[in-house]
Amino acid sequence: MSDQRYSDQQLKQALTFIEIFDKAGEIDCGGCGYKTCREFAAAMLDGVARPTMCVELTKKVIEKLKKRDRELRETLFFQQELLDSIAVPIFHEDRSGLLAGCNRAFEALISKKLGAVKGRDISRCIDAPDFEAINQQINQSLIRNGGRQVVETRFALSDTSELVIELHKSVLTDRAGDVSGFVSVIFDITERVRHSEELTQARETAELSVSLLQKxxxxxxxxxxxxxxxxxxxxxxxxxxxxxxxxxxxxxxxxxxxxxxxxxxxxxxxxxxxxxxxxxxxxxxxxxxxxxxxxxxxxxxxxxxxxxxxxxxxxxxxxxxxxxxxxxxxxxxxxxxxxxxxxxxxxxxxxxxxxxxxxxxxxxx
Ligand code: SF4
Missing domain, CATH: 3.30.450.20 (PAS domain)
Known part of the structure; x- marks a missing residue:
């Protein structure tokens, strides 16, 4: 019946909407309520059937979604593995400053697992008032100006040791280009700063010694x-x-x-x-x-x-x-x-x- 109302070319074109591209794809399972795929195609051309009524198409879509979900999970797993393999603490916050993720080095730095602090304010993860103030300040500045910022700061850890860090922060944006969060990398430069201070002191001492010896x-x-x-x-x-x-x-x-x-x-x-x-x-x-x-x-x-x-x-x-x-x-x-x-x-x-x-x-x- 359908073959008489629509040309073969019209029916083939309609079948592509339900991802049937050749004769072999026309399985005529009847899941849509029509005896054949071509009858269903004619009904779509009549405007009385929608592609979502094809159960085979639904199965294909679900299969595709499952595959995409697997790929996405694999990608996320790989990205997390990649982050964890980096020895430098990395964390990311959402726009409100709530911790969204981190790597193992960051967990080691704060002596807490991500599961225990995820979704919490970053100030509750890093127990250092100075850090909280600076982090908030940079976040606000990044929301206003975008881009990337680097600051050097010191903060005391719970074991009373003091760290000198270089905090690198960048904005994360969504598809619309709006700021959706921040990614931060912490470089521990305590040793570098100490060496630099010692070097400066040694240089000054050497200069003093030489000027004394000149006299x-x-x-x-x-x-x-x-x-x-x-x-x-x-x-x-x-x-x-x-x-x-x-x-x-x-x-x-x-x-x-x-x-x-x-x-x-x-x-x-x-x-x-x-x-x-x-x-x-x-x-x-x-x-x-x-x-x-x-x-x-x-x-x-x-x-x-x-x-x-x-x-x-x-x-x-x-x-x-x-x-x-x-x-x-x-x-x-x-x-x-x-x-x-x-x-x-x-x-x-x-x-x-x-x-x-x-x-x-x-x-x-
Ligand atoms: S459900 Fe899809 S595959 Fe099955 S007969 Fe209908 S159109 Fe053809």
Missing amino acids: VPSGFVIVDERLKIREANRAFAAMMGEEIVEIFDSHGLRGADLAKMFSAHSLFTNFIRSGEETYSRDVEWSGKKIKLSLYSIEHGKTTGAILLDLSAPDVRKEEVKLRAEKVIRENLETVQKIANLLGENASRTENALSAVIKLFSEDDK
Whole structure:
């Protein structure tokens, strides 16, 4: 009957509405109340039947929905697995600031499972008043301006430890482009900040030390294992001669070759190779007697040296005093160990006394 009222082409086109695209699809199950699919198609063209009356179409739609639901669940599961595999705490709130989801790292941070806090205000998940205030402030700003914001803040955890965090927040939007929530990532930068503070402190201390050493009257120099100068003061430059002072005043001595300005440089090389902590010796330099004291800063790498001009009146008195004290100390020890140390300390005493006498005799001159 239907075939006479409508052409084959019209019926085929109507059948596509119930997802029948070929002859094999026309199963004529009668579930719609019509004997054949074509009769149902003609009824649709008559306007007396609707596609939803086809039970096969309904089954197909339900099957499709089930498949889509499975895919959606798999996608959500994969996304949650992906989030959980990230070691950085991540959470998302709805527009009102209620917790909608998070990853395992966030659960570990707040010591609570998502099931216990889902749907609650984020301030009840993170027990830190400062965090709550900042989070709310950013949420409001994101609602107004959109985009993404990053803030650094500190908050105390229940175990009394303090965290310094970098909070990255972005808006989530729905299909209409309206703000539907926020996603937040928390980076724990406590260690980084501590290192940075320590580094700043160390740098300031180093700068203070260097500026202090620039002011001391004794010569001071730090060299690396190739005897390249890393730091030196003006008193050192003055000991090395006028030309070196000019270089110092012009651009400093960093990178300069100690071997080219100080003939006793082999003492530095030998000291670095020896691996000793300290070494001290008097050297003749430009007609002056210099007390050279070497200190290992980094074994085999960096060495510091203090050069004391023993001909300077103040230095001479102080050095005489130190050497006299050394003689007294060694003699006291000698008395205590006189039986077996007499020979050795007599020699040291003679050397020290000779140095004292020489200093006095030079002073008299
Ligand atoms: S229910 Fe659908 S498949 Fe079954 S006869 Fe009707 S139109 Fe054809």
